Amino acid sequence: MKHADIVMIGGGIVGSAIACFLARTGRAGTVAVIEPDPTYEFAATPAANGGIRQLFSLPENIRMARYGLDFYAAFDREMAIGGGPADIGFRRRGYLFISDGGDHATMAENHALQSAMGARVDLLDRDALKARFPSLNVSDIELAVHSPDDAWINPHAALMGFRNKARELGVTYVQDRVVGWREDRGLAREVTLESGGVLRADCFVLSAGAWSAAIGRMIGLALPVEPMCRESHYFVTDAEIEPLPFIKAETHLAFGSEGQGYAGGLPDWDQPAGFHLDPDPDRFERVVWPRLAHRLPALETLRLRRTWVGHYARNSHDLNVILGRWDGGAGNVYMACGFSGHGIMHAPATARALAEQILGDAQSLDLSAFGYARIPAGRRYRERGIV
Numbered sequence: 001m002k003h004a005d006i007v008m009i010g011g012g013i014v015g016s017a018i019a020c021f022l023a024r025t026g027r028a029g030t031v032a033v034i035e036p037d038p039t040y041e042f043a044a045t046p047a048a049n050g051g052i053r054q055l056f057s058l059p060e061n062i063r064m065a066r067y068g069l070d071f072y073a074a075f076d077r078e079m080a081i082g083g084g085p086a087d088i089g090f091r092r093r094g095y096l097f098i099s100d101g102g103d104h105a106t107m108a109e110n111h112a113l114q115s116a117m118g119a120r121v122d123l124l125d126r127d128a129l130k131a132r133f134p135s136l137n138v139s140d141i142e143l144a145v146h147s148p149d150d151a152w153i154n155p156h157a158a159l160m161g162f163r164n165k166a167r168e169l170g171v172t173y174v175q176d177r178v179v180g181w182r183e184d185r186g187l188a189r190e191v192t193l194e195s196g197g198v199l200r201a202d203c204f205v206l207s208a209g210a211w212s213a214a215i216g217r218m219i220g221l222a223l224p225v226e227p228m229c230r231e232s233h234y235f236v237t238d239a240e241i242e243p244l245p246f247i248k249a250e251t252h253l254a255f256g257s258e259g260q261g262y263a264g265g266l267p268d269w270d271q272p273a274g275f276h277l278d279p280d281p282d283r284f285e286r287v288v289w290p291r292l293a294h295r296l297p298a299l300e301t302l303r304l305r306r307t308w309v310g311h312y313a314r315n316s317h318d319l320n321v322i323l324g325r326w327d328g329g330a331g332n333v334y335m336a337c338g339f340s341g342h343g344i345m346h347a348p349a350t351a352r353a354l355a356e357q358i359l360g361d362a363q364s365l366d367l368s369a370f371g372y373a374r375i376p377a378g379r380r381y382r383e384r385g386i387v
Contacts, residue, residue: 001172004032006358007191007201009178009215010208011035013045013155014336014343016162017351018205020079023169027359032199033166034191036177040159042275044209045344047232047310049256049263050155051246052345053095054119054147057110057384058320060367061342062117064349067365071348072153079161081168086161089154093256094245096133097145097386101250104142106385111145122146135241135298146245155344162347174199178208181219188219188330203358205334210275210313212337221329223322224375225338226273228314233284234306236261239298248386253291261305266291273314279307312341318380319387320370323350324357327373334358335372340387 006022008015011033022028040046052072054065071078072090079086099107114121124132124144132146167173180192190200206212210227246256246264255264266288268280284304293300315322315338326333334357336350353365369381 001032001174001199002197003030003200004172005029005201006031006203006205007199008033008205008207009191010206010211011163011173012040012043012207012209012343013159013162013347014209014339014350015205015207016159016166017347018207018336018354019171020162020166020169021351021355022358023166023171025355025359028355030172031166031170032172032174032201034174034176034178034193034199036175036194038173038175040156043159044310044312045159046156047308048155048312048344049232049246050153050158050344051095051150052153053150054114054121055095055097055110055145055150055386057106057113058369058381059113059117060369061320061346061383062114062119063365064346064367066117066119067349067352068345068347069149069151072151072158075153075158075161079165081164086157086165088157088161090151092149092151094146094148095150096245096247098129098141098247098249099143100141102142103250103385107143107145110385114145114147119147120149122148133242133244135244135296137295137297148245150245152246153344158344178215178218183219183330186330187332203332203334205336205354205358207336209337209343210311212313212335216335219330219333221326221333221335222375223335223337224317225313225315225322227275227311228273228340229271229276229309229311230265230267231279231283231307231309232263232265233288233304234258234261234263235299235302235304237299237302239301241296241298247295249295250386253295255292262299262302273316275311277309279309312343313338314340317375318382320381320383321346321350322372322375323354323367323370324372327371328376
């Protein structure tokens with residue numbers, strides 16, 4: 001393939017979702033996706049937990065999550081291939097945010113906004129929390145918010161569902177790697193591939209996750225996007241515990257039920273950015289297990305089954321996605337990167353918004369606050385509370 005109307009650089013869940021939404025319009029022309037690894041061995045999505053939650057403080061993030069919940073609930077039909085459903089294991093397990101770090105006033109303010117925007121969210125004081133989830137140690141928790149409608153999916157299945165549907169709709173996947181750009185008269189004209197080939201296009205979308213910054217530099221696009229790695233653990237216990245939502249704490253512990261056990265972890269925020277893919281052999285026992293046992297005493301008798309390391313593309317500027325046209329640069333380059341751990345839940349809304357922008361359609365989701373212009377201008381649009 002030597003030319004396409006629109007080229008996606010990066011075919012993970014975000015790039016494949018955008019390609020799929022473009023192709024579904026029937027007005028995008030030829031769409032190609034450059035993805036070096038069709039197995040997605042080092043991609044962020046397969047190693048993720050796969051949650052979709054409405055517990056945000058920014059209206060845009062709440063809208064994106066609500067759109068994602070509705071879309072993923074219907075994913076098996078929307079992304080069906082040849083009449084066969086695209087099963088992603090959608091299930092509403094809910095989220096529970098707990099204030100154990102002293103910022104319960106912010107949690108209460110965020111709850112008010114979430115509720116006003118239509119989310120079913122319950123604000124729980126210490127007694128109400130203990131009554132709803134009696135296995136939890138609530139002695140140091142000031143407040144909690146429970147969102148029972150929030151859901152979970154199989155991340156890899158969702159990625160492949162978007163990819164397979166995109167291909168059925170005529171999108172071409174090119175197994176290669178971008179090693180250069182060519183710009184002419186203020187527009188990007190073509191990318192050079194590792195194989196030696198060249199792919200020309202009228203429009204380019206940079207959706208390469210944690211690799212986006214390196215690719216952007218090739219054309220002078222500065223992106224504050226870096227890989228942030230974090231360990232996750234799967235563990236089991238014989239103790240009787242009531243069904244729990246996924247729990248996220250202000251002090252960063254995060255875990256929830258998964259299969260016959262539990263999955264979660266505690267990020268090491270002191271670790272420098274980069275692809276640090278080897279697990280710390282004793283961190284779970286030394287750091288994570290004591291915190292789990294404190295929050296859920298029944299986990300004092302857990303058995304660790306597996307540890308793995310994944311990553312996400314962190315926007316070090318303000319931890320929110322960079323989305324839309326390259327303001328101040330090549331006007332036919334768009335980006336969708338820097339999701340900072342929210343790429344799976346926000347992929348459907350991102351795909352819809354960016355497809356509408358590229359095709360000149362009315363914007364059904366106003367996500368202009370996430371535009372690139374805030375980066376060189378030094379404006380930050382930050383989440384308040386747990387991210």
